[in-house]
Amino acid sequence: xxxxxPEQIPSSEITDKKxxxxxxxxxxxxxxxxxxxxxxxxxxxxxxxxxxxxxxxKLAGVQxxxxxxxxxxxxxxSFEDITSYNNFYEFSTDKGAxxxxxxxxxxxxxxxxxxxxxxxxxxxxxxxxxxxxxLEERIYRLRCVEGWSMVIPWVGFPLKxxxxxxxxxxxxxxxxxxxxxxxxxxxxxxxxxxxxPYVEGLRLDEAMHPLTILATGLYGEALPPxxxxxVRLVVPWKYGFKSIKSIVNIRLVADQPKTTWxxxxxxxxxxxxxxxxxxxxxxxxxxRERRIGEYGLxxxxxxxxxxxxxxSLYTGxxxxxxx
Numbered sequence: 001x002x003x004x005x006p007e008q009i010p011s012s013e014i015t016d017k018k019x020x021x022x023x024x025x026x027x028x029x030x031x032x033x034x035x036x037x038x039x040x041x042x043x044x045x046x047x048x049x050x051x052x053x054x055x056x057x058k059l060a061g062v063q064x065x066x067x068x069x070x071x072x073x074x075x076x077x078s079f080e081d082i083t084s085y086n087n088f089y090e091f092s093t094d095k096g097a098x099x100x101x102x103x104x105x106x107x108x109x110x111x112x113x114x115x116x117x118x119x120x121x122x123x124x125x126x127x128x129x130x131x132x133x134x135l136e137e138r139i140y141r142l143r144c145v146e147g148w149s150m151v152i153p154w155v156g157f158p159l160k161x162x163x164x165x166x167x168x169x170x171x172x173x174x175x176x177x178x179x180x181x182x183x184x185x186x187x188x189x190x191x192x193x194x195x196x197p198y199v200e201g202l203r204l205d206e207a208m209h210p211l212t213i214l215a216t217g218l219y220g221e222a223l224p225p226x227x228x229x230x231v232r233l234v235v236p237w238k239y240g241f242k243s244i245k246s247i248v249n250i251r252l253v254a255d256q257p258k259t260t261w262x263x264x265x266x267x268x269x270x271x272x273x274x275x276x277x278x279x280x281x282x283x284x285x286x287x288r289e290r291r292i293g294e295y296g297l298x299x300x301x302x303x304x305x306x307x308x309x310x311x312s313l314y315t316g317x318x319x320x321x322x323x
């Protein structure tokens with residue numbers, strides 16, 4: 001490479017100072033503009049609202065709950081919040097990403113096998129399952145162990161109606177539930193974040209309680225994938241993780257079944273998992289909760305506000321031991 005001294009450079013090869021400065025200012029301005037545009041795009045991406053969930057099929061013949069079932073009059077959580085902030089580890093551990101990753105989840109055909117200690121085991125097609133009992137709208141509080149809550153207008157029918165149809169045997173004491181295991185359709189099942197498939201369980205008397213339902217919809221429409229389509233359990237006095245989603249198997253058994261979270265961290269998640277502000281999670285208090293869509297915190301209610309209906313199920317039990 002030839003290096004020239006200043007006096008050896010012809011004036012014709014020297015860029016005019018004004019042109020140089022104008023070019024430098026242009027490049028600086030272009031870089032700043034690109035930065036501003038990129039920052040604006042990043043801001044928009046971080047702050048844009050989630051895409052609205054497509055509305056589901058309208059469910060026909062939905063009835064109000066039976067007079068014996070007390071319904072809350074609290075303000076409903078919006079459809080948008082219910083369908084965009086979800087715990088469903090089969091799709092993602094990010095609550096805000098579940099809806100996007102589950103949007104193409106196909107729920108038909110679908111069957112639910114009911115077996116074990118019953119007189120009449122049966123495999124139910126989804127349409128047959130939904131004809132077992134009239135669909136009712138049940139407005140229930142949902143309280144999650146992380147400290148947030150919602151008020152959801154579920155559509156479903158009492159689990160008791162299904163269990164009565166299969167006729168539990170006298171030695172059946174528990175009901176075990178299992179979620180679909182299909183990593184092609186539920187992509188996060190390829191990870192080891194939990195042991196798959198997801199499993200849950202109830203005592204038989206809890207399962208037969210009038211408040212316990214199998215939900216197939218919300219806001220009068222078919223259940224969206226991110227909320228547990230096509231059929232999920234709803235047990236309103238227990239923490240949300242007990243209400244297992246996308247159920248494919250229900251089995252009546254004599255012994256207490258294993259449950260996913262109690263296997264994952266038995267010191268943190270017990271079999272019963274009743275909402276109890278007096279029993280803190282080992283890593284945080286359960287005394288207060290954040291209602292999605294509201295500012296501030298509210299007091300957590302014992303049994304999530306359903307003590308009048310369910311406290312008798314646990315007479316004589318130490319709820320700090322049987323958490």
